[in-house]
Amino acid sequence: MKAEGEVRRAVRKLLASQPLAVLCSADGDQPYASLVAYAYSPDLKSLLFATGRFARKYENLRDNRKAALLVDTRTNRPVDFAEAAAVTAAGDVKEVSERGREAFLKRYLKRHPSLADFVRAPSTALFRLRVKDYVLVRTFQKVDTLVMQCC
């Protein structure tokens, strides 16, 4: 097996370190940001998150599947400017259908067991972001891209 590259390793480490991400969806031409709990696939090709079916973000994603998730390591201290890292995963989302839902649920709940009631409620939708690319920013200056899907 090919050794994992440095950027990929850093992205994996960052995703593993945080429970929450900022989801960016679009309401027409108006961007909209919200906080979600996420999980990721071992191959990093997809990220999972859940939302209530009556939330703005659900409506936005229903109308426009393009979305991004931002995960960062800020601690709100001056040291962040030297140490914080952020990764943006961009791609298309799709609601997880009944088929295959159990497997995705299992992965999601392994990361967030306390959200079992929320994510199993019929009023909650589970989304999967198929990641096109990751943009990793370190020390606010060092920027790398990890392309997951070509063309």
Add this chain to the structure above:
Amino acid sequence: MKYWLDFSEIASGDLFEVGGKGFALGELARQGFPVPGGLALTVSAYRHFLRETGLEGRIVRELGRKPLKEMRWEEIWDAALRIRHLFASTEIPAGLARELRAAVGEKFGRRPVVVRSSAPGEDSADRSFAGLHESFVNVRGTEKILEKIVLVWASLWSDRALLYRRELKLDPAGSAMAVAVQEMVNGERSGVAFTVSPENDDRGLIEAVWGLNEGLVDGTVGPDHWVLDRATGRVISHTPAQREWRVGTVLKELDPRQADQPPLDDKRLKMVFDLFRPLEEYLGGPADFEWTFKGTRLCLLQCRPITAGRGEKVEPGERLWERDDRRPWYLNLQRSFANLKKLRERIEGELIPEMEKEAKRLDGVRLDRLSDRELRAEIKNRSAIRDRWREVYWSEFIPFAHGIRLFGQVYNDAVRPEDPYEFMDLLASDGTEIAGRRKLLEELAGLIRNDPELDRKLERGESGPEDSRFEKGLEEFMDRFGELSCGVSQCALGREGIVAILREMAAQPAREKQKKNPGREADFLASFSGERREAAKEVLDLARASYRLRDEDNIHLSRIEGQLLKAEKEAERRGLRPRTPKRAAGKQKPGSDGGAERPRQLTGQPANPGMVRGRARVVRTPADLFKFKAGEVLVIDAIEPEMTFVVPLAGGIVERRGGMLVHGAIIAREYGLPCVTGVPEAVEKIPDGAEVTVDGYRGIVVIHSGEFSSNQG
């Protein structure tokens, strides 16, 4: 840190790991006192369970719906019930379970044990958690013991414990629970002892009963009482009890041979007395302790320093061990079955008949024949009567709701259902007055539904034929229920209001109540055998009475209130005084300045599952109920039973008052409507006519923007 320690292994640094009770038992064992052996499950075991299963976060989310200090106790009870259910339905992680099974199995085998809570850092001189958390006696077998350990962990989150911590300003998230599992000594004679009498520093007291101590501690069995000279152990006085009962695994009538004899002979009395001095030396002062005898083997069950109450007179029948328990009212929330049974007898046998008699007597007074002065006096008198009954309502009727709660716990422990409120389905009945009233309304609506000509007539404000079923039925309705809703509707709207609602109901297909699972009661009872099944039946019967009263209690009160209103109306008719404003269903908020702040999503308690999106009908005054249109979402401060007639029309319910036992939640469950209760300021924050979504799964109400109607208040 280890997940468990044998009592004999507990060392001086382990207090915060094994909790006060476990630590004390370990210390006593080490000091050579005759303590039954056992294991202390550490706080680390509890924390591991919470972390690995995700329960930690689920509890945070459950309690995060609303600040604890803003919750009514019913809401706290609901949260506690759900948390207990989470614990009971969560498996102990495999590694921990394996370790505990091995330790418990090896130590106790099939011998019975007592599983006790031992919360660390909570029992001190000024704050006692004694009795707040659960303990289980006579538990046998590894799996059963593990089951009870989980329930003891859960009791850290009981409503009483949450309320108590709220009062002490302790953060529930910072609390933890250790457990003491101890060999159970099936004592033949047991008791308590006080090394110093509260009345006289030179004397000590011993109290004893036949059987186990539980009967003595909860007051069911009266003890023999000895006063001893502290210096010599000489008996100064012995007051025999009226010996009738003993507690073994259950309460039983005492064998006549034992009834004739005191539980302690001189030899055993001396053995108990011989513990006085060493215990005082160990604790550094006077102590009270519990003990039991198996044959001639004396076991020390627990002991604690006496911190309060010395030098005070002992009242006859006073239970000394409760003397320093000056904790607040809610510690009595766990009402005993016997206590509730007595309350039921009083409510059904005395209070309700008295209320009915009083209402009837008042109804017999010819108000029109009273002089103005007499009428004023009559209003004053009726107002005092109403106040008196209101007090009875709060002090006796409301506490009786604990019957439902008691049954809920018994049901959930026995059946372990997926839905922690499944037990409510066994309680609903069609025999209540409110149910009768709804049924009559539904029948009348059915008559309109099947007769378009009648509907057209009613629309034009005409009546049906005088002797038609509809007119007779309507007359019967007004006769039977008119006075109840006087404060709500008919007095203001009369026939017109009722007809409007009936026509709206008739325009919709008849709404059926949720079918209940008929096998549920049998399944519940089948989980018990022998005399336990009889006890389960009794608890169910009590809960049904409690539920029925919950549905009807306001009706009885409304009858009295209706009589006061009648007198006030008479005064108003004569121009004597302005009519007192009727109770409003919600508080009116001052007019909005059109500012930009607008709530989008409100959080409450999930009171019945389901989702619905519809127009909000915000009920602020009783007359608003009569504007109700089918499919609307009823948004209200607090539904009273007499308002529930609009529920069959509603698409969903949102209520400010929280709890699973509020009328809104009960009836939503009966009709299968999505319902969210405990939404702070629901009436103020949801504009009338707004499009809303009620998410009864998660306890959320979404106010969709840009769809407000013009009639918003």
